[in-house]
Amino acid sequence: MSTIWVVLIALGALILGLVLGFFIARKTMMNYLKKNPPINEQMLRTMMMQMGQKPSQKKINQMMRAMNQQMDQPNKK
Known part of the structure; x- marks a missing residue:
């Protein structure tokens, strides 16, 4: 039972990291293009x-x- 929780937590952390990484990269790129057209x-x-x-x-x-x-x-x- 504990291995299922470890896998679920790892999967959740991976998905959360991907989503946050996408939005942070998008915001950074938008700011870069605004400053350097x-x-x-x-x-x-x-x-x-x-x-x-x-x-x-x-x-x-x-x-x-x-x-x-x-x-x-x-x-x-």
Whole structure:
């Protein structure tokens, strides 16, 4: 009877560890991406120039704002 309890406790601890680890890793990754966005103004400017557009600062600011809103949206659900 005691071995069943040991197995159940070990299984419970494993499941709890996996769930907590997932949420902690997710939160850490979200914070990292918020502080270090995958695209910055210089990259955006380069992409627009490669597509044949002459980027104005106003247009770049607009696109950066839109991307930041897109990043914030999943957090609000």
